[in-house]
Amino acid sequence: MQLNTDTRPSLYTIMRLRHSVHFFLLGMVVGLSLSWLIYLGLASIWFGNHLTGNLGRTDVASVTPWLAPIVWEGTFDATLIDSIYKQQNITIATTVFALGKYTRFLKDFLESAEEHYFIGFRVHYYLFTDQPEAIPNVKLGQERYLTVKKIPSLNRWQDISMGRMDILEKLIENELAKEKVDYIFCLDVDTKFYGRWGVESLGHLVGVIHPWFFDVPRFIFTYEHRPESQAYIPAGVGDYYYTAAAFGGSLKDVHHLTKTCREQLNIDAANSIEAVWHEESHLNKYFLYNKPSKLLSPEYLWRDISMSVGQVKIIRFSHVAKNNAEVRPNL
Ligand SMILES: CC(=O)N[C@H]1[C@@H](OP(=O)(O)OP(=O)(O)OC[C@H]2O[C@@H](n3ccc(=O)[nH]c3=O)[C@H](O)[C@@H]2O)O[C@H](CO)[C@H](O)[C@@H]1O
Numbered sequence: 125m126q127l128n129t130d131t132r133p134s135l136y137t138i139m140r141l142r143h144s145v146h147f148f149l150l151g152m153v154v155g156l157s158l159s160w161l162i163y164l165g166l167a168s169i170w171f172g173n174h175l176t177g178n179l180g181r182t183d184v185a186s187v188t189p190w191l192a193p194i195v196w197e198g199t200f201d202a203t204l205i206d207s208i209y210k211q212q213n214i215t216i217a218t219t220v221f222a223l224g225k226y227t228r229f230l231k232d233f234l235e236s237a238e239e240h241y242f243i244g245f246r247v248h249y250y251l252f253t254d255q256p257e258a259i260p261n262v263k264l265g266q267e268r269y270l271t272v273k274k275i276p277s278l279n280r281w282q283d284i285s286m287g288r289m290d291i292l293e294k295l296i297e298n299e300l301a302k303e304k305v306d307y308i309f310c311l312d313v314d315t316k317f318y319g320r321w322g323v324e325s326l327g328h329l330v331g332v333i334h335p336w337f338f339d340v341p342r343f344i345f346t347y348e349h350r351p352e353s354q355a356y357i358p359a360g361v362g363d364y365y366y367t368a369a370a371f372g373g374s375l376k377d378v379h380h381l382t383k384t385c386r387e388q389l390n391i392d393a394a395n396s397i398e399a400v401w402h403e404e405s406h407l408n409k410y411f412l413y414n415k416p417s418k419l420l421s422p423e424y425l426w427r428d429i430s431m432s433v434g435q436v437k438i439i440r441f442s443h444v445a446k447n448n449a450e451v452r453p454n455l
Pocket residue numbers: 220221222223224225226281284285311312313314334366367368369370401402403404443451452453
């Protein structure tokens with residue numbers, strides 16, 4: 125009997141083994157490729173999120189010491205923030221006063237607002253004037269409304285400017301509170317929009333840093349320093365210097381602001397004292413003790429379109445050059 129002592133693997137076995145190895149290697153390659161693709165996918169989501177989180181500026185402060193954001197270009201994602209507010213069906217009331225010769229600013233103000241201001245959102249302008257017939261016919265976009273309110277003019281521009289607090293307080297109380305209004309902004313009319321002013325600006329109480337005082341030390345701020353005035357701020361105190369040409373927030377907060385400033389202005393008037401920068405001084409006092417929940421950088425009220433500084437990468441809203449002696453009723 126002959127035993128089969130040939131222990132060498134048959135050709136067939138070798139072929140099968142090689143096949144398995146090939147299969148194994150192929151599996152490895154496919155597996156690794158898949159893992160790599162999954163890794164890349166996850167990484168892009170991960171780093172994508174981090175990129176959003178990395179928005180920010182190193183050349184300016186974008187948060188206050190009480191952790192309120194200061195809105196500068198490069199600190200927010202406009203598309204993302206629009207999509208968040210789009211779900212909320214909000215209305216933004218916007219007040220503007222144009223008395224005497226200031227009606228001439230209305231055309232540019234309204235036309236430029238229709239191009240840049242809360243585009244895609246419901247805006248209701250409330251326009252106070254002594255000459256409704258002088259209001260230009262500006263075509264408003266969809267879901268944009270304008271209500272004109274006739275009010276008497278006053279002899280002093282300071283009284284017109286300060287008188288806004290009282291009128292705004294009453295507007296909120298008597299009208300806006302009953303309507304579906306979520307936010308309100310109160311703006312000067314001798315201004316024009318040049319870039320996006322959108323929902324990134326919304327908050328409970330919103331102040332705009334004055335364009336002449338955003339990069340100077342506190343002792344330069346033109347707060348009211350006479351203790352006799354209700355707008356008094358002691359030396360060495362204060363966070364920022366805010367402009368009165370633009371402020372806003374929720375109806376409730378802006379009502380409290382306008383009511384408080386109106387009361388303080390009345391006490392000053394009764395004591396025959398007028399704060400150095402009128403209602404702006406009172407607004408600064410208010411913001412010192414009622415901190416804004418959001419601050420807007422001077423991009424949201426620049427000095428004049430022709431002036432540039434490195435920190436201001438985009439001018440969204442700006443005062444227009446005007447000859448005060450010519451447009452105001454008094455000096
Ligand atoms: C950049 C900035 O911080 N601006 C403030 C500054 O002066 P401004 O020089 O910007 O004051 P202004 O002459 O623009 O007056 C304020 C606003 O009152 C209205 N108005 C005034 C006069 C007139 O005859 N008709 C009329 O409609 C108009 O809406 C105007 O925009 O100081 C004012 C009060 O001291 C206000 O605090 C302004 O917000």
